Amino acid sequence: MKSHTLLMPLDMHLHLRDGVMLETVAPLTSYSFSGAVVMPNLVPPVTTKEALRAYKKRIYAALGRLEDANDVLMVDDFFEPYMTLFYQNYDRAFLEEMADEIAALKLYPAGITTNSDSGVKTFDLEIMRPTLEAMSDLDIPLCVHGETDGFVMDREAEFMSIYEMLASHFPKLKIIMEHITTKEAAAMLERYPNLYATITVHHLLITLDDVAGGMLQPHLFCKPIAKRPEDREALLHLALNAHPKVMFGSDSAPHPQHAKETCGCAAGVFTAPIALQLLCELFDAYGKLDNLQSFVSDNAQSIYGICPEFKEVVLVETPFTVPEHYGKVIPMYAGETLAWSISDIE
């Protein structure tokens, strides 16, 4: 039986939500991954030290790692939530205070996706400069949801000029183009040394055809929306060859079933519990399994300068039928059978 071992897999873009949803989804990620960069777009967004610490505490609680408990952790239960603050024009003193507790700041253009209303309204460099300079000096990466409010298929490509502006004005700031979906973003990686990217597993697998080419598939509807075949090809080229500036970030985004299967379905694909299995199948199909380690961990460690504790995740080529639901969340490929499974660690 074919198997493949991954060391310290990392999900560099994850939505853990809060409350009951957090309790449902957090263990599904910690089962497969060593750590994840946790998005701050709660309601209200995570913008203070207190909110960040309280959220991290709730994440630990959801993982059975209450700070006041004496649980002995299994190695395969170890999981590090890399916390992020919702981008605002914070002052240097605050960022200095927070630097050791955060992995990055996450910037959302206002109103562009789920819970992003208090995001950035205009990209005025003079207003943003103190914050971005402090981030640059403190080596705090800037993660960006790069979409304009233009036509849905053009939003990411239109945002490239903002990336160019940020990358050229702050050449030492690490800027991570999150969940890229277009050939334009793929090309942008080569133009500025300080631009990086995350790619989801679903954008490696689907195009708009899968969302709306046959029947309409709400569980494949996400933001940024899946694009054209040539865009998917560009992303595949980056991922399969483990481009050193590219990391895996699932953007796994759980919504309760009722919010997905209704008029006005929310955007987000829930992939946390199937991401590594899908990636193994995909990389194996292209004969690129040897590059998966870099894509799901090594590149991220280099780019973020992080060093997760040792964890080994063994995948085996044994069929895995995706559950119809996890709690109230319907995963991608619910009820379908994948070629690879995660082997339970003895």
Next chain:
Amino acid sequence: MKSHTLLMPLDMHLHLRDGVMLETVAPLTSYSFSGAVVMPNLVPPVTTKEALRAYKKRIYAALGRLEDANDVLMVDDFFEPYMTLFYQNYDRAFLEEMADEIAALKLYPAGITTNSDSGVKTFDLEIMRPTLEAMSDLDIPLCVHGETDGFVMDREAEFMSIYEMLASHFPKLKIIMEHITTKEAAAMLERYPNLYATITVHHLLITLDDVAGGMLQPHLFCKPIAKRPEDREALLHLALNAHPKVMFGSDSAPHPQHAKETCGCAAGVFTAPIALQLLCELFDAYGKLDNLQSFVSDNAQSIYGICPEFKEVVLVETPFTVPEHYGKVIPMYAGETLAWSISDIE
């Protein structure tokens, strides 16, 4: 109060379905329109004289016009179903026999939309020639669902070469590009004198942004899918100026609510009961109300050579709140308020 009178409005592309659905939707069209070209994609499709006559009889029954009854029809109840056959490579004798009973043949590429599995698999002119020549001689229009099986945003543009082949090889055959959605199709109208088009009301109003740019909106999901802003502009230009080769065809396509609000939502927008109200609002907003008569009736009469009995439909600028549902069908803009209403005729 502003009002606008339309004479003999015609819907040149309509799905009436069958059974209970037919009974629900047929009166909604006959209330507003003088007649409609009825699509033949039932299960099984309408391909025989017997099936066509039986379907027409069921339509009459749904309208309360049973042939064996002595109902005295109100003028405003008069409605003519212009019947179509599902395109197959019929022989000349059959078409000669049917010519007086049909308005057109409707061609579907196989598998391209709802109930189209038995459509045309390859456009082989030598195989199709006898049928198309007979249609040309008998002046039977060919209505075409013009999409390839390519990427969803490209399917109509990719089909243009098929239109060119058909139009150039059969220069006397009237070819109607149904429910066009792209600037490519709009441009094609100018290149061949025997190409015509229908345009829906929803493709004049929405783009892919409305379907998938915010939340996902299953009730705006249709085939062909709504395209880009520049495509919508091209359609608006044709319709608002009542281009003489362009007719209104709603492509109103009812599905029961459960088939729309689910994973794997069916394609189709139900507009029959609100189409004229929406068109009045739209044409009025552009100061083009005077062109609406041509778009919704006169052009169709000229192109098809039909002469509907007199019927007057008066629209008034009085708010109309769209019902949440008609039977089990959710209409476009359910629960929203439109600016124009149809005035009840005394």
